[in-house]
Amino acid sequence: MKFFSYLKQHKSKLISLIAVIYIMALLPLYAWKEPVRMEKVELELLTENIDSAMTLYAENCALCHGLAGEGIGPNPPLNNPGITQMDYDTLFKIISFGRYNTTMPAWGQADGGPLTEYEISQLVALMQNDWWTYVQTRVINLGLQPLIPFESEPDPELLASVAALPNGSVLAAGITTYAAQCVSCHGADGLGTNIASALNDPALREQPQEEIENTILNGVSGTLMAGWKSILTSDEVMSLSTLIKEWDTIPSGTIPAPETPIHVTAESLQLGETLYAENCSFCHAAEGQGTPRAPSLNVKGFLEDTNDMAMQQIISLGVPDTSMLAWETRLSEAEIQAIVGFIRAWEPTAPEVAVPARGSGNSAGGGRWQNPGSTTDGSKGPPWMRDGYPSN
């Protein structure tokens, strides 16, 4: 009892003592955990920033350095130990300031580029930490996969017909050079791509030939157009400028685009499946077996004859005079590619002959339009429109 009355008398001191002991216990405990916490935070920050960097890479860098940093053509690969082990400052400076006399522009805002210093530091973190396999998935999921550099094979017959023109030998040489060097950016038949402007263009043909040659030789600063001085001979430059000046005489299809397959990931397949069910299964049936309204897609003949690019073009632009719409206004390019990827996945198991869905009434496509008055089942419309309907 005496003890309790003592405590009561010295309540404040007791509370102070408990508080001090509590603080004294907490601080070492926290200090002991501090290295673990800091490491955890650092890892979280790294993960977070590399995640942002992957999107930045997809939006800004994949175009030249490839899907997963493997490099495209003359643009160097990034996914190698040489880059991974480079120090922070060097990498930061290269991205920020660009590299003189190459296609690498300055990306830092201080030098007129689009990226903040923070974003550049995120990209450096990505490069130093070798996350390229994830980058590939991110780039594909964002629908930003780069054009794979290709050399086009000029159509021999059309090339021969061009060579027969008055200025033919120069033009043919220009076509050959273009097909080898320029086509991957400026596109088939010089019609342009999303990264470079069209060269088969009346406005360009108005330009004096020296100016065109000058552009080819020195490049256009601030764009991906590099100076080709060190690669092309003066004869090649001359033949190219002639080609650009006289492109209206070249028949289309002379420099065709080769086939480039569409990349798929688990996510894009999933997306493709959803989009197909929402948009396509209505007419092409749930399994792509087709309905009376639209041809089957899940059939060997179709899948073997139609490459990915062609399929994408059909979906984007539609088929004139049929009920196949131009979907490019409704779906993004990435979404269309996801659908193509989904359809392509049927190829290994596609039957030789398709059996269109018809009136089963349970699949998403076939049954939807089946109603008693429908003409598709041969009942020829509602009763009052049929022959022999007692109208009078």
Next chain:
Amino acid sequence: MEQEQSQQTPLVDFGNRIKQAFFPTQEADDDRGRMRTVLNSLILHLHPTKVVKRSLSLTYTWGLGGLSALLVVILAFTGILLTKYYTPSPDQAYYDIINLQSNVVFGELIRNVHHWSANLMIITTVLHLLRVFFTGAYRLPRAFNWVLGIIMLVLVLGANFTGYLLPWDQLAFWAITVATSVVSYIPIIGPEMSRMLLGGPEVGTATLLNFYSLHIGVIPIAMVILMSFHFWRVRKDGGITVARKVNEDIVEKPEKLTTLPNLVNKEVAFGLVWIAILLAFSMLVPAPLEEIANPMISPNPAKAAWYFLGLQELILHFHPIFGAVLIPGTALVLLVFLPFYDFSTQNEGIYFRSKRGRWLTGIAVLSSLILTPLWIVLDEYFLNWSNWLPDWPSIITTGVIPVAFILLGIVTLSEVIHWIFEINTEERVMFLVTFFFTALIVLTLTGIFFRGPGMALYLPWNMPVVTGH
């Protein structure tokens, strides 16, 4: 005596000499001696030598003033440490915080303690103001100290506001953008004031430097000066008001105890407990930090700091001149002049003045809890004066008319209360202040929890999440 000293061991002698450095005059171990110790000590001299026994009760003052002072000390201490790792430039500030989190031992803890102390301080200072108001402790001769207190409350808000920008993350950038855009609504001088605060047309390098100098220089110095003044006035005004029970007469000579040890021991215990609470909380809950500030991407909704959300809510309902200037400005001015209108010191020291006062406070809180949300919903979905009177200027339709209606409603309410309870001036003031303060709390809570994308009303559990980009 001398013989006794010579018998002591050298170690105790050593301790005594140190003790002598702090307390040069050795006082006798009795009440009189302890009183002299307090009198002769610079720090303890903040207190009188004796305090009224009843004022020592924690449930009267709740130690809110003392806690606020303790928080100032904690904030100064942690703030000085934080400046060692901080550069006030947009290029560097955010990295410094990241560095603090991941590379500096105890860096995150110090930042958390600073952050949570600053936020707690808004709560403690407001509660301190309410305590003083509800015990009627703000009338003459304490009216001047009341005004000092209100100035310090504004400084606390200013310190929080300027500190909010320093981490330079998205949260900071857009909260300051929203809050300073409110300033520019002030007629005539508003745009210039906003420019002065920001150092340019928008939040940028100049703003950060400006806010930094205010945060670590101007405001702390002003705070220390005003705090000293505030403490000194407490002593000069005769200490804090003495707690009384309802209907208890003022005691001429209340029972007093010596400050040492009765008050000092309690203060030490109270302070240590709060330090322990703050430490534990800061170890468990990290201060928020979002992505680096990006002027190109604005979050939706862009909200001010939580303590300004009541104000932001007002602007959603009224013409900016009313919402940003007239209503808060009038409220502040009225608060300053309150003790000169409600001047009777009869019920000093009694919580809520009287038994009837307690009932009235309850009714005020309850009616405000019902009427304010009702009005928010009405104004949001049904009242649309600017559509009903399309030819009238918006300052009339969204300013004068709704304010007039609200004032009419409140005058009616207070007259009804007067008719039922036959209240006097003092009780009417208390009723209205309680009503408006509760309304402010409701507005703030609405801003924090019920406003979603586009500042539209949502239920907190149905809040849609808008992702960036």
